[in-house]
Amino acid sequence: MPRTQTDSNAPQRPDTAETTTDVQKGAVSVKPVSNAIRILRHLSQAGTPERSVDLARVLGINPSTCFNILRTLVMEDVVDFNPLSKRYSAGLGLARLVEQLVTQGQRVEFAKPLLQELAARLRVTVTLWRRMGPDRIVIVSSAASPTDVRIDMAEGQRLPILMGASGRLFATRMDLDEEKIRDDFEAIRWARPLPLKVYRQDVALAAERGWAVDDGYFSIGILAIAAPVFSPSGNIDFTVSAVLFRGQRDEEGIEEIGRTLVTFCAELSKVLF
Incomplete structure (x- = not known):
């Protein structure tokens, strides 16, 4: 059965498994990696900084999982964090990765x-x-x-x-x-x-x-x-x-x-x- 894409603006069930399998392609999806990519994609498209709790709600990610992923992405310099507004945005490191490609x-x-x-x-x-x-x-x-x-x-x-x-x-x-x-x-x-x-x-x-x-x-x-x-x-x-x-x-x-x-x-x- 073909996979369908989920509307990123619709609430989704919290994460219940670390991996999922695409039966048709025989591929394994690692949930934290998938969620990290979804967060980066959302921040890049949004154009405005967002709070962790809002990202978790919009993307249907467990709030603590979302927070930990964001902290990791900040450490890797692909997401920026403003300690005053407590909001996250796409970082300069992400732009540099794209520029290299x-x-x-x-x-x-x-x-x-x-x-x-x-x-x-x-x-x-x-x-x-x-x-x-x-x-x-x-x-x-x-x-x-x-x-x-x-x-x-x-x-x-x-x-x-x-x-x-x-x-x-x-x-x-x-x-x-x-x-x-x-x-x-x-x-x-x-x-x-x-x-x-x-x-x-x-x-x-x-x-x-x-x-x-x-x-x-x-x-x-x-x-x-x-x-x-x-x-x-x-x-x-x-x-x-x-x-x-x-x-x-x-x-x-x-x-x-x-x-x-x-x-x-x-x-x-x-x-x-």
């Missing part, structure tokens, strides 16, 4: 012309991947090869974090002997069989030379070469991948693309971070 999106847009120039120069399709949480990567920008026969990669495409050439780069930061990672690897639907032993060798080679290759395992007939974009702290948050048809480059040509991507990613890091 917008800035990151703008920086990805700034990277687009650079990806297009690289795609034209190498005559391959170039994609920019971003890590999304602990187990997924997503294409946030893509530039197709300007040739008549080309490979199109859709922005927004998501993959398991271990998959493809980019996955091998993220895997260089993981313990591939860990049971959960082995299980995640076995759950991936590869285009052709890929033993974990061979994958480990690919990851070790990627760590050694600074770029990785997926030779038809992600998609039959497709070869991908990827290099990491390091953040100032040394993490791999983005990767750039060159996507081409198998046989389109010989071994020397593949290595040349790999080295080119490493140099390109070093320059791209100045745009993305």
